[in-house]
Amino acid sequence: MQLTPEDYSSIREYIKNPTRSGIWRLSANWERSGGVSSIVWEQLSAKVASNHPIAVQFKGQEIRLQPSSINTDNIKDVIENKITFLFELFKHLQPEDKDDIFAHSTLNYETQLILAAIDTDKIRTEFSKADEFYRQNIHSYGFSTSVRRNRPTIIRDSFFLLAEPPSFDGRLRFLALSSQPLERLKTFLVLTGKISEPSLRKVFSPEEEVFEPYFNLVQASHSAISSDARLSPHFARAFTEYAAERYESSIGALGVIAEDYLTQVYETLLRDAPPRGKTLGQLYDCLHSEVRNLFRKAPPKSADLNELYGKVNEALKASASGSAEMTTIALVLIRDVINAIKLERASTQDAIRQMRDHDAQVTVFPPLIRANLNDLIRYRNAAAHKTRVPLGNYEALRALYSLVSFAMWWQESIEGIDWHASRDDIIAKFVKDAGT
Incomplete structure (x- = not known):
């Protein structure tokens, strides 16, 4: 049956x-x-x-x-x-x-x-x-x-x-x-x-x-x-290694499959081949770097301190010659200095925010898929580098779940793409659907 x-x-x-x-x-x-x-x-x-x-x-x-x-x-x-x-x-x-x-x-x-x-x-x-x-x-x-x-x-x-x-x-x-x-x-x-x-x-x-x-x-x-015949040998290896309780090797095979799917996401959305020789984590970062560049907002304009410095010099010359009222000039200069400080502070805060948020602000992955991919990257790195992170039955199960949820999300997402839309519009929709 x-x-x-x-x-x-x-x-x-x-x-x-x-x-x-x-x-x-x-x-x-x-x-x-x-x-x-x-x-x-x-x-x-x-x-x-x-x-x-x-x-x-x-x-x-x-x-x-x-x-x-x-x-x-x-x-x-x-x-x-x-x-x-x-x-x-x-x-x-x-x-x-x-x-x-x-x-x-x-x-x-x-x-x-x-x-x-x-x-x-x-x-x-x-x-x-x-x-x-x-x-x-x-x-x-x-x-x-x-x-x-x-x-x-x-x-x-x-x-x-x-x-x-x-x-x-x-x-x-x-x-x-x-x-x-x-x-x-x-x-x-x-x-x-x-x-x-x-x-x-x-x-x-x-x-x-x-x-x-x-x-x-x-x-x-x-x-x-997954109907992709290319990936069948890797699935078979993952299952065989898991049954033999060689969990590190099983996770390694799952990582290879994840790299393939992540490459599909990169090439489909960005219409370009990813850099060669990248690990799963590096490929993930490259994808987000390219997507962030498409949506990066211009930072607030910084104050032109050279212009302000020139105004101060002009005021000093006028004061020395006695040709201008220094009270009015001082107030104007103080206002310009305050505005310059405000602009510089806004620019600094924006730079700090971008560093703090990293790729959380702009991503094509929903929160659950993003979390699962980060788990899979961690397990994959631990298996590849033979770290002291223990990898057993539970970690292999979580790695498989992370991969399967990612693969199923991608298959469902690709069916919903409007191929008549431009590349940037397609990516924008993914970012919007991701809840960012």
Whole structure:
């Protein structure tokens, strides 16, 4: 089964701003040996104790296993702790799937052995409500029973992610972008007797939990986010390095993608190629420097002190010759000096303001995108220069979020450009939309 357009739409909404959209969480106590697991284990144990060979269809061939060759510890772990097995068990109970499940599935050895050894009719009878609910709300044609940590598992027309598998302390946790799949999952697990004390709520904090499935959801949908084939190898490297927990290398790959997008912004708006060999931060500064130059206001005119000095000399000459009234001349000179001081002060204040505001006064990026780009530049620099700034899972997630939000903003913005307008008018609109 594949993600639907509706799934991609909800993923886009989430990855654009996870803290705003939030995420749904289902947590519960995992009943390790309870419910349907106890029945399955009881039947399998009796089969092993009988010492009769068990016929298993594996990879198209029938294998007859002696009970003494069966690793019961592994089998018990599958029965009690694997959600994938739980789905496989109830899929096997469906009439349309039972006959071909061995010939056409990719079930592992342990699951095939368990299903061959137990009485599924008895399980269907004892868990008839769970069977009916599974058939009506979870199972569908092509349903993949595989449940992997932080990977989308599709049930009917929605999906969920296993965030925390059943642990030694008996807790487990699922995440989803809507409540519907978790409502279905909760009901099914309660009916099978596998969970107790379930809690379903929407989460906006802590940020670490809200961002927990971020990388995997971007990986599952990045082709729908960016159709630029040039960037696919860099995305692939970022995902591979993240999965291997080489976070610095992953951030480095994300920085390369960000440089490409920032170059696109520079060339599209300024109609010129950026200087070569610039880092991400330098490219960001170059873009803002060029944009500021387009909108830089002329500083207030400074007073002409040479002219004022000449007037003073003329007054001194007139005073020495006795040809002018010194009181009037002095007042005029004092007025001119005050005006000169006011002009010089205004010019100085304007220069200080421009230095203080730097690029905050004129930018093409909205505040959120600007903040995310600054975060990405900081992480990129730390990864490139091997600084003492710790770079772990959280920093890699934030770097990816910063990149994705920037890329999505640019794609949406470029669609709204009026290409009949002049270059300066297009830039002016970006600056206005940025709220400056």
